[in-house]
Amino acid sequence: MSSAKKNSIFPGFGLSLGYTIVYLSIIVLIPLSAVVLKTTSLTFPAFLDAVTAPRVMASYRLSFGMALLAGLINAIFGLLLAWALVRYTFIGKNLVDALVDLPFALPTAVTGIALAALYSKNGWIGQYLEPLGIKIAFTPWGVLVALIFIGLPFVVRTVQPILEEIEIELEEAAASLGASRWQTFKKVVLPILFPALLTGFALAFARAVGEYGSVIFIAGNIPMVSEITPLIIITKLEQYDYAGATAIASVMLLISLLLLLAINGLQAWTAQKTGRVR
């Protein structure tokens, strides 16, 4: 029969794999193929018009630009936070460690209204920024704040385990050879952490590009200014422009799949660099 039979004496291969493939097809693959099929109902010029309209282009710039910026900010502060959690002892460390995952656990709509309240001109943070002439809520910067919130745990949780596994001897050796702490960090620690840092950045970026719930409440959703791409899809759906919505969705889907492949590659690189099994 199949090659599996040779390698394993267990029963249930056909049943478990069959069920896996059927369920995967019904819930994920077949519905996703609807995007591709619906997109092909458009002629190519019509497709191009739909996905390159000025308002849509502005939303790509916003969604991708802010996702990139949020990812970079999270890469820096996520590394600092991971470093603090692994290398230092401080009061409340376990609590901070547990709460880092808050953005994974807090529903996006709750995040959205909380951020909008914080950064509006009467909010806890907004009231101090308003006199300085800084507006966050209902501007593109609101999008950035929301994307920072949802992206932070990705960086911390990919860097932290790698940092934990670095042996003290490695850094002692560097120090005994005359390296300063900064040189040791730059030449020894950072190269080990780099693939994980990049993976965390990519995960945060991928999530941020498609994010909807936490962004729309604080963004203000002004066309051409603070309107994200997922919102344009929803707007088109509400106008019954299914083909237009699907065309934009297919562009986003393609980018998401490319990111997924890139992340898989990065994780393989991390594994190779650190000798970890994924």
Next chain:
Amino acid sequence: MNTTRFERSSATRDSTIVKTLVLVLSLSFFGIFLLMPLFSVFTEALYKGWVYYFKAIAEPDTWSAIKLTLLAAGVAVPLNLIFGVAASWAIAKFDFKGKHLLITLIDIPFSVSPVIAGLIFVLVFGAQGWFGSWLSDHDIRIIFAVPGIILATIFVTFPFVARELIPLMEAQGREEEEAATVLGASGWQTFWYVTLPNIKWGLLYGVILCNARAMGEFGAVSVVSGHIRGYTNTIPLQVEILYNEYNYVAAFAVASLLALLALLTLAAKTYVEWHLKSETNAAPAIEGPL
């Protein structure tokens, strides 16, 4: 453990200035970007006092939203649990071609925007969709109705259990199950008495994350819901409606229920992680988004 070692050795100790700088920067970032939104939910919810708070939660529309959320999670979590166990059994206990492709395909729902997750079910079951005319002929509603909400919830929570169990079962290997089989245990006996006790914490971990996302999903559910009050609103959608009606205190009161759920989830998750670490000595897989 490591912490004290790195701090004790003069060769690897960071200077006080560096340490202070790292702690101040990272913890203020943490406080401003993560803690303040959490605190503000509860402060805003209690802005008009406890009486108003409970009145806002006791609204009939809120109750039907809670019931719908429980229903959606109650269907999605068990289905994805069964799938997760089946998929990880097939992947970890057998060798076959295309295994890596299968693992990548299982991860897809995490990399798809929630809005697109909703859209695909509109394209399949909506009025203009593949089955649209057939469904309306038979008077079955899926989109803008409860089944659509359940489907969207299943989609966005699809990988949670599987992606926890696959690396765990792969790391545990096959020897124990092989021993049980050689000693005459049937497939089910092997699973119940050997595999399940080994994976129970990983399984629980996946279920906790799956449930949190199922109850909190907003984007995907929003697309298929149609926002019919008291009928197709889940708790997060109810929060949005109240907020858009400028009923801020009520919106935050309902949101605080979800924030409490998030805190409970984190507490349960931390507890299970502790068990996972002490029992298997294997860290959970790199986490996905909730």
